[in-house]
Amino acid sequence: MRLRKASALAAGVLALSLAATACGGGGDDDTISVGIKYDQPGLGLKTPDGDFVGFDVDVATYIAGELGYEPDQIDFVESPSGDRETMLDRGDVDFIVASYSITDERKEQVDFAGPYFVAHQDLLIRDGETVPNEEGIADLTLCSVGGSTSAANLAEQYPGAGLEELGTYSECLTGLENGTVDALTTDDSILAGYAAQEQNQGKFALAGLSLSDEYYGVGVPKGETERRDDINAAITKMVEDGDWQAAVDEHFGPANYEVEPAPEITETS
Known part of the structure; x- marks a missing residue:
């Protein structure tokens, strides 16, 4: 009788564990959630018909592809400037590509890959x-x-x-x-x-001023070093195969905005 009770208990625990696995980790394993801006033309913009366009969107899509996700498996989530650290900490998104400047203060709360752009x-x-x-x-x-x-x-x-x-x-x-x-x-x-x-x-x-240097990084939850390293590899590949420059030309060319070359990746530890 005791053995039957123990077996039933173990089965119940296993079922709960499997359910938790299926529901945990921020969503479906067949999709990836990526934070972007919805209102930044040239970088991250949600169009009236629901599409997402911009340089950051192209970078995010390329990275997700290198991580094994097709474009239709990407869930783009709006990530306002003041909410980005909280969204990563809560697991609302897997990573953020949203004109996210790397700063020492932010690095206390999240990790960064990159940088992939300097403004x-x-x-x-x-x-x-x-x-x-x-x-x-x-x-x-x-x-x-x-x-x-x-x-x-x-x-x-x-x-x-x-x-x-x-x-x-x-x-x-x-x-x-x-x-x-x-x-x-x-x-x-x-x-x-x-x-x-x-x-x-x-x-x-x-106005033509240069009040600061802003190095854009890809934000990841604190401690996810493997994800950071994979994203760094994706950024490097995007630059080397010419897709980075193609995205720059497409989204910034019409504004006659002179973009600096892709910066050296520094966020490795």
């Missing part, structure tokens, strides 16, 4: 207007996204400048267009994408 913080202003020099920034009302390195850099370097922190760069762009802010500040890659959009051509221009 520089600049200002987007109304076409025909100018910013005389960096000192003139302190006299401007600027807009950026809360939780972004751009907002943090500005607050540190120009504490006297007026800064509005909104949820998306698209909201900042609306403020720039209607005159409630003087400039949108973030990475020049993002600004170039907005300026190149058909509906924005002739309205905005980059």
Whole structure:
């Protein structure tokens, strides 16, 4: 009688274990969840018909392919700047490719692969207007996204400048267009994408400043070193086979934005 009870208990434990395995790990083993931006033209944009386009999307798709996933097995998840660390920690996504600048502060919470791209913080202003020099920034009302390195850099370097922190760069762009802010500040890659959009051509221009160096990395949950190494290998292959440059030409060429060569991978430990 005791043996039968023990066998039944073991069977129950095994069933629960199998169920937990099937439900755990952030979802179906046949798909992979990747965090991207939904509102950054040129980098990560969700189109009205539900497609995803941009340089980061191409990088993410290439990486997922090297990890064994077809494009239709990728679940793209919107990853706002202020939520990225939390999303990785909770297991909402497997990795994030979303203009995610590598910083020491962020590396305390997540690990990075890469970098795969280098950008520089600049200002987007109304076409025909100018910013005389960096000192003139302190006299401007600027807009950026809360939780972004751009907002943090500005607050540190120009504490006297007026800064509005909104949820998306698209909201900042609306403020720039209607005159409630003087400039949108973030990475020049993002600004170039907005300026190149058909509906924005002739309205905005980059100020041509270089306020910081931003090395974009692929965020992975803390401690997932094997996943990081696999992604580093995928980035290296993407650069070597020419797909990286092809993606650069496709998404940044129309904006006449001069992209630096692919940076050396540094996030290896």
